[in-house]
Structure formats: C-alpha cells, structure tokens
Amino acid sequence: MSGRRTLERQQVWVYLAAIAGGLVLGSLQPDLGALLEALLWPVLAALLYTTFVQVPVLRVRDAFRDRRFVLAVLLGNFLLIPLVVGLVLPWLPDDPALRLGVALVLLVPCTDWFITFTQLGRGNTSLAIAVTPLNLLLQLLLLPVYLWLLLPAADLGTALRTEEILPAALGLLGLPLVAAALTEAWVEAKAERGIWRERLGRWTVPLLALVVFQVAGTQVGTVLHAGLVLLTVLPVFAGFLLVVPLLALGLTRWLRLPMDAGRTLAFSMGTRNSFVVLPFALALPAGWETTVVVVVFQSLVELFGMVFYLWWLPGRLFRSPPTWG
Template identity: 50%
Template sequence: MTRLQLEKNQLFIYLVAISLGLISGVLYPNIGSYLEAAVWPLLGLLLFSTFTQVSLTHLRETSFSPRFLLAAIVGNFVFIPIVVAGLLMLAPDDPAIRIGILLVLLVPCTDWFITFTELAGGDTQQAITFAPISLLLQVILLPFYLYVFLGNEFTVSLAHSGMLWAFIGLIVVPLILAWATQKFAEQHPSGKKFINYLAWFPVIVLALVMFIIASSQVAIVLDSLALLPSLSLVFILFLLIVALMAKVLSRLLHLSSAQGRVLAFSFGTRNSFVMLPLALALPANYELAVVVIVFQSLVELIGMMVFLWWVPKQLFP
C-alpha cells in the first residue's frame, strides 16, 4: 500500500478503530484506564509527524497568489467564525458540546486538505503554500476566538485544567521540533528520509488514538447517542455553507477553478486531531467535547468523499 492509498482509505481505518475501541470498552470496561496513559505520547507523536509535513522553514521564499491568500485567510479566519456563531444556535445547549464545536470548527486543517486538493485536481502548490500560514494564524487566533465566544466560561475552564499546558506541550513544542527537524533535513539526507518516514504516521497514530478514546469513553459515547442527529445537522450544514462560500469568494476575487478547489477543501476540513489534546485537557465534566471532535472528524471525512465528486465536477468544473 502506498501512502496515498493509506490516506484515501483513512475513513474506513478510523471507523474500524472506533468500532473496535467501543467493542473493547464494552467487553473489557477497565481496558480504557490502562490504555489512557498512551494517549498523550501518541498525540505528541501525531502532531510532530503532522507538522513535519508542513513547510515551516521556507515561508518567506514561497510564491503565492495574493488574491488566493486573501480569500483563504478572510474565509477561514473572518467568515467561518461568523458561520460557526450562527450554527451554535442549532447545537444542544451544553457547555461541553459548545466548546467542542468551537475547538473543531474554528481552525482549518493543515494537511488532509492538501491530499484532498491533489485528489480533486486543485492547485496543490497554493495549498502547500497556505498550510504553514494557516497553522501559525490559528495558533495565534484560537485563544482570542474562544474568549470572544465563551468569555468567562473559557477563562474558568482554562484556569482549572491543563489546557494551557496541553497547548504548549502538544502544539507549540512539536511545532518547534518540526521546524528544527526540517532545518536539519536541509543539510542532511537522513533528515529528509526521516521526514518522509514520518509521513506514514498521522493516519496510523490517529487510528490508535481513536481506538483508545473510544474504549475509554465508551460510556459517554453510548449516553450521548441521542445528541448525534443534532450534531450531524450542525456539521453537515457547515460543509454546505463553506463550500458555497468558497464559490462566492472565488468569483468575487476572480480565482481559477483550481484555486477555488483549494478554498473548498481548506474551508471544509478542520484541524480536529490537533484540537484533541485541548479537549482532553478540559475539566472532568467536559468529556463530551472529545466525543464532539471525534464525531465531527468522521462526518468531515464522509463529507470529503462527497466533495471529491462534487467540487471538481459541479462546484469548480
């Protein structure tokens, strides 16, 4: 199996991992408590391997279309937060669910969308160029967004949890290590081989993380099944709205069809697994936030299967 084939089949892999995790959690209720200790090291490895695939060392040298960059930044970091604010009105009135939705929908993906862009015949170079800019902007803006949406509730959650340390330890530190690894790879061929080897890790490690979370949170997942239809509505509407937003912005800024496809996948894919550490670090009564993020990632992946047909054939032919 090639890496591209692995990524194309990731939805099936994650569904199997979650199913096995739920079955294991029901049959062996204590298994989750033994496996939970592995979640944090796995998340660190997941984020480090993901960040190494985003070009961080040559940001100043990359060439990009100013109009495309304007559309991508304004769409992701101005218009989408407004869309999310509207969709929150349709979500269950539960603080854990609300923070889960905010964490997962406010930050764009920095790696999956490149793969989907390539599969849909989009401008992959523009996608690669935007990825590190997107990553840096979301790291800077996410605390601001959460404070605007949640106010004192977010401040209290942050003060009573390891959320800040999770952000530093599992996002900032892997980001710095990824940058250092890329600098090393510029001078040493072994570094390039190492980065290519790490490209296999995100799908495999995320499947392991989903298995452990499903097995350890099985009781919460089963208790929250009634919430899934309303969450499905929020996440499906999000995909439809942002796809149409990509079409409108593309027309207004006179972007090519290939660039429009990049916008559609950038707006549609969210950084779900990068937000998982923050959700896991929330206080004990916020476990539902983790369920929300995992469920959104599954809805998104199914949505991307539809996007792979709809975007190049209908939305941006």
C-alpha cells in the same frame, strides 16, 4: 509512496474500524481504560509531530507569492467561518461542553489531510502546501480570541483552567511543533534527507487510527450516552460542509481565482483541524467529556464529506472556468 496513497484513500474505513474496535474493547475490558488514557498522550504527541513535519513552517513566507489566494484563505478561514460559527452556536442546545466542542473544531483549518484531498480533488497542491503553515500559525494565535468572543466567559473560565490547559498547549502542541521545525531545518540542510519527511508522513494515518481507537476505548461511556448529542450536531457539521464550498465559490469569483485555486480554497475551508484541538478537549476538567466526543465525531463526518467533495467540487461546483464579463 503508493502504499501511503492507498492508506490515505482508505482512511475513512481505517478510522471507522479503529473507533469500532475501541468501543468494543472499552465495553468488554473497562479496566483497560486507564492504560489507554495513559498511552494516549504520547501517541497523540507523536501524531502531532508527524503531522507538523509535513507542514513547511519555515517557509511561511512562500504563501504570499499568490496574494489573491492568500487573501481568499484568510477571509474564508478567519473571517467568514468564524461568522458562520457565531451564527450557529446560539441555535445549539444550551450545553456548554457541546458548544465548546463545536466551536473548537470548526474554528481551526486543517493542516494535514487537506493537502491529500486537494491533490485527489484536482486542486492546486503547491498552493495548499504553501498556505498550510500560515493556517497553522494563525489558528493557534486566533483560537483563544474566537473562543472569548463566541462563548460565555463563565463557561470558558470553568472549562479552560490555566493550570490544566497550558501543559496541554505547551507539551502536546508546542514541543511537537518545535521538534518538527528542527526536523524541517535538518531535512532541508541536505537534499538526500528529504526521504525522512516522506517516511514520517507514512505514520500519520496509523497514528491517527491509534488515537481514535484509544479515545473510543477511554470515552466509551460518554460515546454510548451521547447519541442524542451526536444527532444534534450532525446537521450542523453536514450543513457546514455544504455551505463553506459555496462561500469559497463566492470568494473565487470575487477575487477571480483559477478553478484549481478555488477547489483548493474549498478544501481548506471544508476541512478542520480536529486533532490539533483534541489536546485541549482532553485536558478539560471532569464533566466536559462531551467536548472530546464532538471533536472526534466531526472528523468522521468530515471524512465522509471529503468523499462527497471529491465528486462535487471538481465535477460540479468548480467545473467550468468562470466568465468574468
């Protein structure tokens, strides 16, 4: 466990090193791009499987034991944040690929390092684990609805072609999710099998590092030409990280949640599920590569934001118990 925790604490630098390595390799050996792209899909499927194994999908009913917290999570992640995204999108440059990337990555709450940062940030880990499968299932159901409401139909029709998106959804999301559910059932059948969930969890950070290495290597041209694009979305992603904890604080006070539950809510609203939407971004047709870069870039901004959260949330924003008067 200590090795896994150490790796999780240092994951920001691991991912930065992986991206830098991928950019260097892609620049020096552009012929390797096809090989990296071919290997990306099975590695991404393995990453999603190890991620989903950590999500107790078969225990989704456990989330409703604390109904006030569940209400706060549902309002925060699936009402307030879509409203924030809807307000932000019109102010972005009129670039459909950029807007789709921002929408994809900000509309889906995280299901993996959200739990890690909740634990590190003195949140309620039990609540985080309980609500994670609910977040996962709802985001998969609601994401198409949000995209349809927030983005022009013409852009969606061009980008999200059924013959390209369905294989990504079924193959890279459906199969790992079903495999993870079967694994969970097998693990929970006998107590001694619980070690396998921990063993699989150790692979999440290395696999994610390998994925961003491959993405950087295959998209090096797009990354190098996307400097202005990234400067455009950087304030959006940074502002998002500053605004959503304030929304979480408002929900915490309104629903009279304990401070540790409030921190958990803030981490849930602040972390996004970038590598669950990555298969959709990678399956987009030619000309939409910027969407992939935006999705990966958001995850890096978020990781630095989580370092800030670990100081800000427990030490400042959610420090003292509220007085309900």
